[in-house]
Amino acid sequence: MADRRYESLVLIHPDQGEAGAKELTARMRTLLEEQGATISQVQEWGLRELAYPIAKQRRAAYVLFEYRAEPRALVEFERNLKLMDPIVRFVSVRQAENAPPAQMRFAGRPEREEGESEGEEVGGGEPEDEAMSEGEA
Amino acid sequence: MARERTPSRGPRRRGMGRRKVCRFCADKALLIDYKDARTLGNFLSERGKVIPARITGNCARHQRRLTTAVKQARTVALLPYTAVYP
Numbered sequence: 738m739a740d741r742r743y744e745s746l747v748l749i750h751p752d753q754g755e756a757g758a759k760e761l762t763a764r765m766r767t768l769l770e771e772q773g774a775t776i777s778q779v780q781e782w783g784l785r786e787l788a789y790p791i792a793k794q795r796r797a798a799y800v801l802f803e804y805r806a807e808p809r810a811l812v813e814f815e816r817n818l819k820l821m822d823p824i825v826r827f828v829s830v831r832q833a834e835n836a837p838p839a840q841m842r843f844a845g846r847p848e849r850e851e852g853e854s855e856g857e858e859v860g861g862g863e864p865e866d867e868a869m870s871e872g873e874a
Numbered sequence: 875m876a877r878e879r880t881p882s883r884g885p886r887r888r889g890m891g892r893r894k895v896c897r898f899c900a901d902k903a904l905l906i907d908y909k910d911a912r913t914l915g916n917f918l919s920e921r922g923k924v925i926p927a928r929i930t931g932n933c934a935r936h937q938r939r940l941t942t943a944v945k946q947a948r949t950v951a952l953l954p955y956t957a958v959y960p
Contacts, residue, residue, distance in 0.1 A: 788951045788954040797951070
């Protein structure tokens with residue numbers, strides 16, 4: 738009863754490749770399950786361009802875990818993530834109980850694929866930001 | 875539209891602009907999610923700074939959630955901290 742709804746977005750170093758990322762994902766999954774978490778969804782976003790370089794890399798593989806677990810399990814999971822070298826970054830967020838499950842659409846542009854289709858969104862500084870990061874890439 | 879009752883304090887709203895409404899209040903389907911970099915990006919300046927609610931018209935509650943989401947998104951490099959990174 739005391740378990741809560743969490744989600745963790747994990748960034749895997751691109752040198753791991755697709756196979757390595759898959760393996761790490763499986764490892765994290767078992768890690769969560771060992772902690773008594775019930776995983777509701779795992780989304781693999783694949784390699785994505787980073788908004789800024791992390792670990793001298795311009796891209797990373799994103800994996801999103803949605804699960805229910807106790808707070809203690811989350812702490813242990815995060816501790817393990819920190820110990821895994823190929824994990825360059827992660828963020829865990831507590832989700833509201835009534836929040837809809839994460840949509841795949843957030844996975845967004847998966848790495849240079851019709852990257853310019855952003856134009857439809859008007860207003861705000863986003864298109865400019867896009868153009869800048871694209872130019873430097 | 876304009877309030878005529880207090881001329882002593884001068885016009886309440888200077889200029890022509892209409893009152894902005896909070897986009898998240900107006901559109902209940904629009905959720906604030908740190909993963910939704912595209913929506914959040916609309917509330918960032920070209921430099922990648924959060925645009926004040928004063929400009930965007932967001933209500934306080936949603937502005938609060940927005941800034942939190944922006945910060946979470948920055949952690950995982952979905953949004954930039956700055957347009958020109960060091």
